[in-house]
Amino acid sequence: MLKVFIRPLQAEDYRISYKWRNDPDIWKYTGSHPDVLITPELEKEWLHKVIKLHNQIRFAICVNDDHEYIGNIQLTDIKDRKAQYHIFIGEKKYWGKGIATQATKLLLEYGVKKAKLSEIYLYVQKNNIAAIRLYIKCGFTYKIEDEQQIMMIYKHG
Ligand SMILES: CC(C)(COP(=O)(O)OP(=O)(O)OC[C@H]1O[C@@H](n2cnc3c(N)ncnc32)[C@H](O)[C@@H]1OP(=O)(O)O)[C@@H](O)C(=O)NCCC(=O)NCCS
Numbered sequence: 001m002l003k004v005f006i007r008p009l010q011a012e013d014y015r016i017s018y019k020w021r022n023d024p025d026i027w028k029y030t031g032s033h034p035d036v037l038i039t040p041e042l043e044k045e046w047l048h049k050v051i052k053l054h055n056q057i058r059f060a061i062c063v064n065d066d067h068e069y070i071g072n073i074q075l076t077d078i079k080d081r082k083a084q085y086h087i088f089i090g091e092k093k094y095w096g097k098g099i100a101t102q103a104t105k106l107l108l109e110y111g112v113k114k115a116k117l118s119e120i121y122l123y124v125q126k127n128n129i130a131a132i133r134l135y136i137k138c139g140f141t142y143k144i145e146d147e148q149q150i151m152m153i154y155k156h157g
Helices: 011-021 040-050 099-114 129-137
Strands: 004-008 057-063 068-079 082-089 119-125 141-145 149-155
Touching: 004 099, 011 040, 011 068, 057 099, 068 099, 082 099, 099 129, 119 129
Parallel strands: 082 119
Antiparallel strands: 004 057, 057 068, 068 082, 119 149, 141 149
């Protein structure tokens, strides 16, 4: 099994992450996606802004002994012991290897133990089969759904 780590996103991570913003495969099933070319400068500006915000915590997903940075996982809209979860793996060669499952478990542990959250929720498009399987495996359950998306919830305990 690959070693998976999460660490707080750092200002310099834009040097790698901007490339992922311009890959339509990654954003095919996500709720929001860039509709302009994301340059290193744009990604840098955005990253510098969001890592300072107090109502969210963003992590880099890293693998192997050299801690290669391959994707992002985060909790946003932290309020009243609740937060919204998001994930993407930008290096597509690492899809389907169980990395998102490991990273999600690490984030949920952080959310419950460190951030003292009681509820972590997410929105996923119904056709994002890999993501839905991932969430069910990690303990999220269906809450509400409409024609296109499902809201899922992870409750501590
Ligand atoms: C969704 C995503 C995070 C999954 O990451 P991953 O590391 O490939 O996921 P895992 O390897 O941990 O697999 C999780 C489950 O999905 C399944 N899965 C992975 N790729 C799949 C695919 N292409 N089709 C169907 N199932 C798939 C796995 O088999 C596993 O389920 P199982 O254990 O029951 O077999 C990754 O595909 C991604 O970054 N996609 C683009 C961004 C995105 O859609 N984010 C989610 C927005 S809600």
